Amino acid sequence: MKNNYRISLFATGTWLFLFSIVLFAPDCPAADNSGAETIDEETIARYQAEAENGKVESLLNLVKKGISIIPFADKGKAESLFNLGKLFMEGKGVEKDYTEALKWFNLAAKKRYVPAWVELGTMYEEGLGVKKDETEAVRWYKKAADKKDAEGQNKLGLMYYNGRGVAKNDAEALKWIQKSAEQGYPAGQTNLGIFYVNGTGVKQDDKAALKWLSLGAGQGYPNGQAMMGWMYLNGRGVAKNSKEALKWFRLAAGQDYNWAKEQIKEHFNYDALDDDTPVTYEEHLKNHSLELLKSYTFDTVVSSGAGNRVVTPLAGKDKSESFTGMSVWEYDSRKETFVKHPYRFIHKSEYVFPVALSWDGTIMAYKDDKIDAVVLVNMDENSIIRTIKYDNIVHKIAISRDNRTLALYEEESQGDRYIPYLSAYSVTQGTQLARKAITEGVSVSRMFYSDNGSLIVGHYNKNDEGGSVSIYNDRLVESRIVLSYDKDKINSICGINFEGDLLLLSEIDTKYEEGQTKIFNINSGQLEENTYPFMSSVTFGPGNRFIEPSSGAEYILRNDKVLTLRFGDLDFRITKGWVYVSSAESWLCFIEDRIIVMKPATDKLIQAMAEVEEGREQLKIGFYEPGAARIRGAVALYPSADLINETGFYAELADEKAPLRYIGEILLALYEEILKDEKNIKEQAITNAVERLRDYGLFASAAGHADLAMQAAGRIRFLEGKYRQDAPWDRLMINAVALEGLYMAATQSLDSAYTHILNQGGLVKDDYKAVVNSIINYRARNYWSVLYSDRKRLAYLLKMDISKVPTVDARPVSHQPYPDLNGRIIEFSIKAPDRIMPEEKKEEVSPPKARILD
Incomplete structure (x- = not known):
């Protein structure tokens, strides 16, 4: 009758070791014998026979069964004994056990197996399974290094560099690390590159450093990859290139290399580690614990004219005033919401930077202080068109509706004075077309192009809050003052209509604290007074409809009058960004960490509100019966x-x-x-x-x-x-x-x-x-x-x-x-x-x- 033995064989995977041979060991839990497989004496005999030939799988199975394998150690191959030690050291297939690992490394070392000498050095250096002894570690590293083991040479060089177990000696450190590097060992190549970067034991040489770092990085060594990122980021041995730097940092971070992650967090936009998988606005903000940045200025969300692409400033969840970064989105008709555009802002910024989208959404321009340039991006091809360098402080950007001209509002520092300027550049050539100084002490509150190519600018006096609105031609010659400067009035631009030919303006009398809305026809030059209450900023859609952002109320310009279409019921204290998406025929509102969809007012509602307005006008001038009848007609209609x-x-x-x-x-x-x-x-x-x-x-x-x-x-x-x-x-x-x-x-x-x-x-x-x-x-x-x-x-x-x-x-x-x-x-x-x-x-x-x- 055969004896039966029970051992656990939960083969959940294999572990690949690349030394002189390839060995596969089952990843088996050692402690749990429930549901174990019954193995007879013939199987045990086979394990023993294989163990005599040094097969590491059989050695491991005998260890798990509680059978001593010491008798097979002398017969076993040194490499198998070493690999068994690695299994115990790394906890692959068995519970991690440094003492057991040390035992098998020692057995392999006695057979003069050089990699075992290196592992023993590591265990003494770090005190794994044995009392820490850096001098003993150096002895083992030296034995391996003398046998031209590249890892041993690299580790010995580091001991000399750090003065551990031996007197600090940069020249000796360089010697051994260089030997390791010349054998193609990636860690040695990376360390030699770092020695050249810092001038350690050798003359500082960024070109040489780049050469060795690239060799280490090319073999997938994470520190080498991270150092390549650092070289490109800082322009050491190569021209500065943030995109290339990020590429190398991402490779290292993908191997869970923490220093690379820290560099990305410090220097790059918050989403630098994201992959290119399309993700919705809501999903992305949830994954990153973000929400829309709280803003007290115009244009919280920057949109193209058709609303197909937008840029949003974001903040940490429940930290709505703490800027995190910017992201670009495009409308996905299938998902009926915005998804992440593949273009990413590269550099981290401490504040919201100026950005503009062209009317058709094909071009984006934004300020990048890290390179002192305005970056022009082809949004369809996800590629940079060009950069336009600047020497001043850029505050606002606008792109003409024909995509030919870029306008900047900037300030030039002259000692303790800041002189404001308007500048115009060719989008296709990058050349400056015109530059105009603005009155000192005056800033620009809003700036955009009309349909006929005029630049509309709202000015704001920093000293007394007075404002004006002007129109400039393509050479920045002021062709018309729409609202003149008055220290007792705050004149500003509410918005420009979808078609680009009407301006909605606001005028606040600071003496009487009263405001009114005015309409200016850009083509005819006619300014229409309107008694409608003051509005600070609006977002236009087609057909002269517009949204008042704080509440979400919808209005329409009709016959030079503002008609109320419907009230908004959103909390005015919460920052919102509105955009009309033409392909969806809807208003979309970015609010906190979500998007609200609102269909525009129907033609029937517009007709009813027009009747109400006409009836109201008739009542005001004394046509009571017809005026009331008109409003009753509107009541029946809507x-x-x-x-x-x-x-x-x-x-x-x-x-x-x-x-x-x-x-x-x-x-x-x-x-x-x-x-x-x-x-x-x-x-x-x-x-x-x-x-x-x-x-x-x-x-x-x-x-x-x-x-x-x-x-x-x-x-x-x-x-x-x-x-x-x-x-x-x-x-x-x-x-x-x-x-x-x-x-x-x-x-x-x-x-x-x-x-x-x-x-x-x-x-x-x-x-x-x-x-x-x-x-x-x-x-x-x-x-x-x-x-x-x-x-x-x-x-x-x-x-x-x-x-x-x-x-x-x-x-x-x-x-x-x-x-x-x-x-x-x-x-x-x-x-x-x-x-x-x-x-x-x-x-x-x-x-x-x-x-x-x-």
Whole structure:
């Protein structure tokens, strides 16, 4: 009967040793015998026979089985014994064991196997499996070196260089390292190169250094590769070449060589170690723990005209003000988002550097302070076109729409003075075409080219904040001053339209803290005044649409007027970068670590907003019936439009002296239009309907019809019963409570109004603040003035600090005809009190009488 033996044979891989023969050893865990293979006596006998011939696999298997292999050591080949020691030293196939490794190296060394002498030297030098003894290490290295072992020669040279185990001696170190290098040993070649770099034991010679370093690097030695990177980075023995330097550093870093990684981190852009696999914006930022850099300047995201390519400044995650680096992206229609463009900015920068993309996205220009040049890149071919050297400080870059001209805004240092200049260069030739000095103390806030080749420049005075806007021809001759300098006005450029023929400008009067928007036609030279509120910066899309970046509100230039298409609901405190991507027919917003997609306003919405604007203009000049009819037509066309679902819009109409009856009629028409399609009543539709009933009641109260405000509150409560499951009524009912408060204040007392609102839970519910926003809205708050009589109680009901509650003058009640909920016009026959007085002064008055007008 045969005896059975159990040993573990988990062959998970092989390890390749290149010495004088190739040996393969199974990578087998030594400790775990679960599920082990049963091996009979014949297999054991075969292992023993193979071990007698020095086969390292069989020796290792016998060791694992607990059978002594010492009897086979004398019969075994020195090389096999050495390789067995290597397995124990490196923990390949067995648990790492320096003591066991030392034993087998010693056995191989006794057979005068030179590589074993080198390993023994290493173990004594580092104290592995034996007490550290540098003198003994030198002895073993010397034995190997004398036998012309290249590794032994290199290590002996290093011992002389470092004065370890022997007196420091650079000449002796050089001698042995040179012998190693001349035998083609890569570590020796690299070290000899370093000796030439530093002039150690030899005259300093960068050319010789480069020769030996390239030999070591060419054999894949990581230190040699890293040193080649260092030579190219610093221009030692070769012209400076950052791209070549990065190539060598990346090769070394790919072998996990830490010094190479440190050099990349110190000198190159954050993404220098990334491969060329296309990755989306979101994936890339997640992999690197990045987000969009927080910025307080224009053009956070630099885009081509068609939006096909963009450049973003990035910061560490949750460190949005700490600049990390820049990256280039291009839109991928299949993935419907931006992916990393293969071009990488090479050098690390401590700050955001100027960059520009051509209108068609085929050319990029950026400032690289490491080489004192503006770099021009062919984005389609991912290649550098040329570099344009500069001696001054470059702040801004622009590329003409025909890709022929490059404009720079720079400052020349003259002692403690900085003289600003505009410069123009040929993109194709790199030659300077023109240069113009700007008034000292004036900087450039924005700069870009129009469609006709003119350079549009927004100037900014550093001393008093005044500004101007000018147009320059291709030779930088100022051809027109669009907005003249005025120390009391900040004049600036909001943006240039997609077609390149219209400028949107802003003008702020610093004395009165008021601003307005102006439109300038570049081709005709006509400047149109516009009463639209001030905007600081916008991003244009086709058809004269544009986005206000901070909120995401969308507008359009139409007939020299700015029309609001829809409001934005983004947090204005978070930095955002907008771009219109023509191929996607969408707005894309870069925000923090993600991209938001927004479809542009439809033609139907644009038509509705144009009707609203025209109707508003007619109301302002006294055409009340046709003006109101136009707005009601817009309501029927697009009842969900943001503008007409905003209290401030109606307050503005009232401030512009539109009779309140027409405002009431518009609101009733909108309410009915919203709820017209019974089959498609959604939460948002119900919310809009309720809030417009609130506005209807607000202006009814302002017209002296407090009873109609109460009826509007009753209609809201009716809607609750009808659509109980379709909307969050615990929040929406606040609108009814507010109107009931207005009614009580007008017909009973302020105290009863405040008490009623308090008993109903106040004017805020969770995150629903529509009523609060209406009450404190700078246009609408005067119409709520009765509730401001006691700001302390109002602040409590609004859940606001009293310091944040505005002060409002009491608004006289304007006794005007007003429609009831059925559309019938009601007019007062008896005059009601002019205003609600504070509680202690309120006079008792009889409820007003009213009559219905035919």
